[in-house]
Amino acid sequence: MTAKEAVPVRGSARTDDDFPVIRPADFTPAQVESGGKKRFLSPRALTVSGCLLISLMILLYLLIARSLIFETQPPDADVSVSGFALPLGDGHLVLPGNYKYTISAPGYRPKSGEVEVRKEGHSRHTIALERLPGHLQVISDPPVPVRIxxxxxxxxxxxxLAKNIPPGPKRITLLSERYLPFTREIEIEGLDNTQELRAQLRPAWANVxxxxxxxxxxxxxxxRVLGTTPLNAELLQGDRVIRLSLPRHKTVEIPVAVTAGVDQTLASVDLNAADGIVHVVSNPVGASVTVNGEFRGHTPLELELSPGSEHRLRFFKNGYASVERTINVDSGLERDLNITLDPVYGRVRITSSPENAQVYIDGKLAGTTGETFNLxxxxxxxxxxxxxxxxFETTVIPSAKLEQSIRAVLLTAEEARWSKIPTEITHPAGGTMKLMRPNAQFTMGSSRREQGRRANEVLRQIALTRPFYLAVTEVTNREFRRFKRMHSSSHVNGISLDNDNLPVVNISWTDAALFCNWLSERDGLQPVYLxxxxxxxxxDGAATGYRLPTEAEWAWAARxxxxAMRKFPWGDDLPVRKNSGNYADSQAARLVPAVLRTYDDRYAATAPVASFAANHLGIYDLGGNVSEWIHDLYTIGTGLSMRREENPVGPQDGDYHVIRGSSWRHAGLTELRLAYRDYGADPRDDVGFRVARWVN
Incomplete structure (x- = not known):
């Protein structure tokens, strides 16, 4: 029933039965036919959208991408780039980032690497590929083996064929036996190609x-044996030695200079008969051998002697009688010669001091001294x-004609030690010094009863045992100027004190001490003066360098x-003996107030050192010429002490130093005595010095 059918008609009376019952009906969805559906995007729209999207992406890529260009050598090389890279002309279009590349070309070594493409700009790279080595084929004329x-x-x-030669200009040299070297400059092109080199070889020999x-x-x-004479030989160029040998003839060697291509004929060589050979032995072995007076060597010996003549042979050896032989030899033959030498003896008598010492001869005990040995x-x-x-050791060659004697003077260890110490030395400034070995006990100073004595000459008991070197002369101007080049000893009233051989004066005690230190430094010794x-x-009393003599040393050497102790340089009595020293004599009358009127030493002021005789020790001018600075500081004792002083060197502190000895200004009894003592610190024109040093 439809809805229309269920509507009642107005004006009529109805009953419940008159109304029909409404019943639900089953729902069936409406079926829409396919031809009538509507789509959201049509295919055309989709196509247009896709094209727009792709265009947008391409545009975006083009905006972000950068060009990557490789300039290659060779230009036609293949370039391969990793990742998304669009070829574009001579390069590629790529997004910023890192890319690996490989570049290759025929005949070249491929090259790979990695480059970075930045956002800021385009990337351009120059890559040169290395050419592959080339090969060289050598064709020689004549076709002989060659070294390349x-x-x-x-x-x-x-x-x-020489393979794998690096490309570039090369100097090719071909070497072959019996041919001259061939050299050519060529360009090796490489690229794994093979080039040809044709070489015309020239002979390196000549006919001789x-x-x-x-x-x-x-x-x-x-x-290398070439043949027998007469012979035409092909010899390589250069300096050659041709050897000709023939039985029972002497072998001949001929030096020949061979030039390639220049033939030559040598002068005929005369082959002389060969020497005879003599094998010589002797008893004992080691005998010297001469042939016709010419020394040939020691036995055993092989002698080559010319045939056809006599040869005089002499054999000799120390301790044996010589032997002579005359022999002839045949060409090319050998013979033996045995020689016996008879010993020759001589008598040698050996004595010694002290006696009864043992005698060793050639290392073996032979007896005692006092015996005669037959050797x-x-x-x-x-x-x-x-x-x-x-x-005691020596060598001797006994003689059969006379008896020899050897006298051995044996030394104790102490004597032997002293025998090795030089008795005379030269200091660095050129002065000579003598070895002094005092072993003496003496009284230094003078008695109160001695005429001319001064109060400072107090008696002192001295034991002097330490050996020392003492200069034989005072230091000269020449020697001192090696230390101080500009020093001048000046003059006295126009009389020069400055000549080279005159004693140096006008120097202080400190100047003298520093000179001694300078000598020590020159000899590598420890300086004495601090x-x-x-x-x-x-x-430093323990130092062994140069110094001034101590007062005890000076007194011992002078007196x-x-x-006994001498009073004056010439003896114990007045007057002054002739030529005994340089004092204030008649020559000095215009320089000093008091002089020795009857004495003439020929010098008004200082005299050259060693102008007068030395004393018994070989020391000059310990009295006269100039007074001398002494090592010791000046002190005055209180009287003779029972205590004996051992090798005294004086105190460490004081204001003045001792001066000993008279000078050219002195003529009085007090000053001429060797006991005279003075003191000072400042320079004077009559005070010099001499040097000393202890023995190590």
Whole structure:
């Protein structure tokens, strides 16, 4: 029933039965036909949208991408870039980032790498590929094996083909036996290509004609036999030695300069008969051998002697009688010669002091001194030994014609030590010094009863045992100027004190001490005087360098003789003896107030050192000429003490130093005495010094 049918008609009365019952009906969805559906985007719209999207992406890529360009050598090389890279002209279009590349070309080594493309700009790179090595085929005329050198270094080759030669200009050298070197400059193009080099080789030999008399001699060069004479030989150029040998003839060697392509004929070579050979032995062995007066060597010996003449042979050896022989030899033959030498003896008597010492001859105990030994007439080593003494050693060659004597003076260890210490030395400034070995006890100073004595000459008991060197003369101007080049000793009233050989004067005690230190430094010795800013502030008594003599040393050297103390340089009495020294004599009358009127030493002021005789020790001018600075500081004792002073060196502190000895200004009894003592610190024109040093 439809809805229309269910509507009642107005005006009629109806009952419930008149109304029909409304019943639900089943729902079925409406079916829409396919042809009537509507789509959201049509295919055309989709196509247009996709094209727009792609165009947008391309535009975005073009805006972000940067060009990556490789300029290659060679230009036609292939370039491969990793990742998304659009080829564009000579390069690629790529997004910023890192890219790997490979560049290759035929005949070149490929090259790979990595580049970075930045946002800021385009990327351009220049890449040059390395050419592959080339190969060289050598074709020689004539076709002989050759060695190939490239720029002076030999390369491996096979049948004339040298492979893998780096490209570029090369100097090719071809070497072949018996041909001259061939050199050519060529350009190796490389690229794995093979080039040809044609070489015309020139012979490196010449023909040499060789003849000998007699013929048939074997010809060899550098150990290779070429044939027998007469012979045409092909010899390589250079300095050659041709050797000709023929039985029972002397072998001849001929130097020949061979030039390639220049043939030559040598002068005929005369082959002389060969020497005879004599094998010489002797008993004992080692005998010297002369042939016709010419020394040939020592036995055993092989002698080559010319045939056809006599030869005088002499054999000799120390301790044996010589032997002479005259022999003839045949050409090319050998013979033996045995020689016996008879020993020759000589008598040698050996004595010693002290006696009864042992005698060793050639290292073997032979007896005791006082004996006579019968020894072969050759060199022998003689050693004489005794307990407590140093060995005595010498050599001797006994003679059969006369008896020889050897006297061995044996020294104790102490004597032997002193025998090795020089008795005379020269200091660096040129002065001579003598060795002094005092072993004396003496009284220094003078008695109160002695005429002319001064109060400062107090008696002192001295024991002087320490050896020392003492200059034989005072230091001269020449010697001192090696230390101070500009020093001048000046003059006195026009009389020069400055000549080279005159004693240096006008120097202070400090000047003298510093001169001694300078000598020590020159000899590498420890300086004695301690200094500070050019001043002497003390001394080192243990140092072994140069110094001034101590007062005890000076007094011993000047006065001590045979256990007594001299009074004057010439003796113990007045008057002054002739030529005994340089004092205030008649020559000095215009310079000093008091002079020795009857004495003339020829010098008004200072005299050259060593102008007068030395004393008994060989020391000059300890009295006269100039007074001398002494090492010791000046002090005055209180009287003779019972205490004996051992090798005194004076105190460390004081204001003045001792001056000893008279000078050219002195003529009085007080000053002429060797006991005279003075003191000072400042320079004077009559005070010099001499040097000393202890023995190590």
């Amino acid at each position: 050198l490239v720029d002076g270094s030999e390369v491996a080759s096979e049948n004339g 004609r060789i003849n000998s008399n007699p013929p048939g001699a074997t010809v060899s060069v550098e150990g 072969p007439a050759r060199s022998h080593n003689i050693l004489v030994r005794k307990s407590g003494y140093e060995d 200094t500070e800013r050019g001043r002497v502030i003390g001394f 001590y003789e045979r256990g």
